[in-house]
Amino acid sequence: MLSPSWGVVSPASAEEIRESVRAAGVVGAGGAGFPTHVKLQAQVEIFLINAAECEPMLKVDQQLMPQQAERLVRGVLYGMRATGATQGIIALKEKYHAAIDALAPILPPQIRLHILPDVYPAGDEVITIWLATGRRVPPAALPTSVGVVVNNVQTVLNIARAVEQHYPVTRRTLTINGAVRQPLTVTVPLGISLREVLALAGGATVDDPGFINGGPMMGGLIASLDTPVTKTTGGLLVLPKSHPLIARRMQDDKTVLTIARTVCEHCRLCTDLCPRHIIGHELSPHLLVRAVNYQNVATPSTLLSALTCSECNVCESVACPVGISPMRVNRLLKAELRASGARYEGPLREADEMARYRLIPVKRLITKLGLNDWYQDAPLKALDVEPSQVVLPLRQHIGATAVPSVKQGERVTRGQCIADVPQGALGVPLHASIDGVISSVTDHAITVVRG
Numbered sequence: 001m002l003s004p005s006w007g008v009v010s011p012a013s014a015e016e017i018r019e020s021v022r023a024a025g026v027v028g029a030g031g032a033g034f035p036t037h038v039k040l041q042a043q044v045e046i047f048l049i050n051a052a053e054c055e056p057m058l059k060v061d062q063q064l065m066p067q068q069a070e071r072l073v074r075g076v077l078y079g080m081r082a083t084g085a086t087q088g089i090i091a092l093k094e095k096y097h098a099a100i101d102a103l104a105p106i107l108p109p110q111i112r113l114h115i116l117p118d119v120y121p122a123g124d125e126v127i128t129i130w131l132a133t134g135r136r137v138p139p140a141a142l143p144t145s146v147g148v149v150v151n152n153v154q155t156v157l158n159i160a161r162a163v164e165q166h167y168p169v170t171r172r173t174l175t176i177n178g179a180v181r182q183p184l185t186v187t188v189p190l191g192i193s194l195r196e197v198l199a200l201a202g203g204a205t206v207d208d209p210g211f212i213n214g215g216p217m218m219g220g221l222i223a224s225l226d227t228p229v230t231k232t233t234g235g236l237l238v239l240p241k242s243h244p245l246i247a248r249r250m251q252d253d254k255t256v257l258t259i260a261r262t263v264c265e266h267c268r269l270c271t272d273l274c275p276r277h278i279i280g281h282e283l284s285p286h287l288l289v290r291a292v293n294y295q296n297v298a299t300p301s302t303l304l305s306a307l308t309c310s311e312c313n314v315c316e317s318v319a320c321p322v323g324i325s326p327m328r329v330n331r332l333l334k335a336e337l338r339a340s341g342a343r344y345e346g347p348l349r350e351a352d353e354m355a356r357y358r359l360i361p362v363k364r365l366i367t368k369l370g371l372n373d374w375y376q377d378a379p380l381k382a383l384d385v386e387p388s389q390v391v392l393p394l395r396q397h398i399g400a401t402a403v404p405s406v407k408q409g410e411r412v413t414r415g416q417c418i419a420d421v422p423q424g425a426l427g428v429p430l431h432a433s434i435d436g437v438i439s440s441v442t443d444h445a446i447t448v449v450r451g
């Protein structure tokens with residue numbers, strides 16, 4: 001099929017699209033790394049692109065969309081063909097002017113833009129679906145239960161490359177922001193260390209920096225800058241170790257529970273602002289904090305509802321006036337519940353009439369998080385990034401660990417498959433991200449040295 005606007009669209013069938021996507025090792029780039037070819041097996045009505053990027057310091061999707069608008073549209077068409085979807089929606093924010101200007105003129109009739117308010121967490125997929133379609137995903141259910149499949153921008157670009165060029169996932173685009181000399185957004189080979197990524201931004205500007213993988217709300221603390229970039233690395237946020245966003249992440253579980261026990265005022269602000277609660281989920285963080293403080297005051301259903309927490313961090317970083325982290329309390333409860341094989345089943349209740357107004361304006365969020373001094377643009381730069389070696393973890397996806405198919409001393413080329421999951425297992429293959437020689441193969445990772 002030829003279109004003057006989107007270029008040539010491959011005639012690949014739904015099955016061929018899924019196989020190309022699997023062979024290219026595509027996983028959900030915005031989340032935990034769920035294999036995309038499995039997601040594309042669902043048959044739904046709407047193929048939704050989550051382009052909200054509502055974590056304040058991250059600037060990837062909003063810059064990739066204008067740069068690769070036609071590829072994005074073609075990727076949406078492939079996703080729609082694979083899932084049988086009749087509607088494609090790209091949900092993005094009004095402030096992404098360049099993306100809107102690039103996309104709006106080239107959209108085919110079956111794809112539309114949906115303009116999201118500039119609030120957090122517009123990018124939590126349950127909230128994105130609600131804002132973009134009016135449909136509410138029931139607690140503990142998948143988006144497919146309301147006829148929707150959600151993918152993020154980098155994933156859809158990878159789908160298009162996989163279908164059209166059989167181009168495997170060997171690169172990741174990420175933002176390096178915060179206390180760095182030259183904040184930027186850059187595409188790097190998978191397996192490069194975060195230390196080298198930090199150097200691309202000119203290094204830290206503070207003496208005692210702490211590091212977050214991803215955004216200030218949902219990103220996790222980075223224990224070592226030797227950690228390699230993977231298919232799901234969210235970004236590199238640098239802040240002084242004394243910054244509350246780092247300090248709170250460094251609190252151990254015992255401290256978190258002690259604070260929850262001593263100071264909860266039962267004001268229930270955490271519940272009133274919980275994005276899941278306001279759209280009709282049972283999840284009520286103030287009841288879960290109470291449950292861990294006073295044994296046996298919660299019903300089994302209340303306790304199990306901890307499993308439906310998205311860990312969006314609103315309750316900890318925005319709502320609670322006394323420094324409690326209901327999110328961390330939930331995380332501890334979740335670990336216990338999952339270990340016992342528990343599952344949550346509960347109804348979808350009425351949504352809060354004021355729900356839309358309870359989401360957090362991003363400008364307010366930046367101030368609340370103490371990020372005004374660190375908030376800066378991070379322009380997309382095309383750099384030749386050529387690390388001398390890459391370390392490629394065998395598990396960059398949900399499912400089975402990939403099994404190496406190469407040996408130490410073997411020469412490999414960029415894009416060559418070096419590990420794959422056993423036939424029929426959930427997972428995707430892994431590819432060399434640089435030309436070089438395999439210097440080590442362990443149970444966890446394959447190292448390639450350039451040369």
Ligand code: SF4
Pocket residue numbers: 270273274275276277283285308309310311312313314315316326327330
């Ligand atoms: S982290 Fe807190 S606010 Fe977010 S979903 Fe969980 S309980 Fe609700």
Ligand code: SF4
Pocket residue numbers: 263264265266267268269270271285286289319320321322323324326
């Ligand atoms: S917001 Fe804080 S003090 Fe208020 S109920 Fe929730 S945990 Fe307790």
